[in-house]
Amino acid sequence: MLTIGKLGAQAGVKVPTIRYYEQIGLLPEAGRSAGNQRLYGRKALERLAFIRHARDLGFTLEAIRDLLSLSDNPEQPCVAADAIARAQLAEVERRLARLTALKAELERMVVQCAGGKIADCRVIEVLGDHSLCSTDHRHPESEDSP
Amino acid sequence: MLTIGKLGAQAGVKVPTIRYYEQIGLLPEAGRSAGNQRLYGRKALERLAFIRHARDLGFTLEAIRDLLSLSDNPEQPCVAADAIARAQLAEVERRLARLTALKAELERMVVQCAGGKIADCRVIEVLGDHSLCSTDHRHPESEDSP
DNA sequence: GCTAATGTCTCTAGCAACTATAGCTTCAAG
């Protein structure tokens, strides 16, 4: 049996985060020791590792909740899991495209900085005037984070 | 003179967001009409467009605050603005590298989905077992958002 | 056995950067 600290260390998740996951129902309520401390077994470790890994891959907690409930019913067809993963992939691809465009624009900004006074600084100027962006790039509706 | 709605439409920023920017001091307090409605001029529009554009590029509001105070003092050297832009570029490059790795892993996950039952689904399996990731990729410490 | 250090407990509040709601007032068009 693992205390919450050991569990966190093994799964690479901070202790308050584990308690938070329990609070929002991603992890079941843990059993307690005589002194009211949470105790975890192998199953909890696996579930937490699953969550951690999915978070690493950018899945939202809601998506993870769905994936967990799927994996709790292993006789169901896996179309739903596949759909979630595909949606996540599409989202990642969208973010990638966007970040690539941003990178190009930031690079132009930085390269053009004359090293002189603010008044002549392209960094500020480019930010102030959208029309100075590379001609074919209109910024998409702001939304680039998971 | 523009009302807050027109200003928002022209700058591509929602009305409550403008009020929020005023509240946190990114925009100066707007003048008011006889009926207590905010009125904006060209300068406010430019400043808001600047903010919008910088947000599009992924700058935090704190970074934008710094950039704005720089652009308010155009006689200063522009080293600081350049540094902020370079830091942002580095951050974008880090996120790009990470997202590229995630994309590869998600693609493998999706491709491997057998289309059968959850019990055999690689999507769930891969998420449950980090060791099934491509061999050379260790996930970085989770942190991929602006 | 005792003490000190660490670990854990609950609860509350805070972070970014907004978004949404409620209940009002003001404005512009017909």
Added chain:
DNA sequence: CTTGAAGCTATAGTTGCTAGAGACATTAGC
């Protein structure tokens, strides 16, 4: 002159945690 859209303030909610306070539990060293 009335109606409906747009504006006002103030408060609370969102996501995914993180930090703090103050109390109890456990463990290591002596």
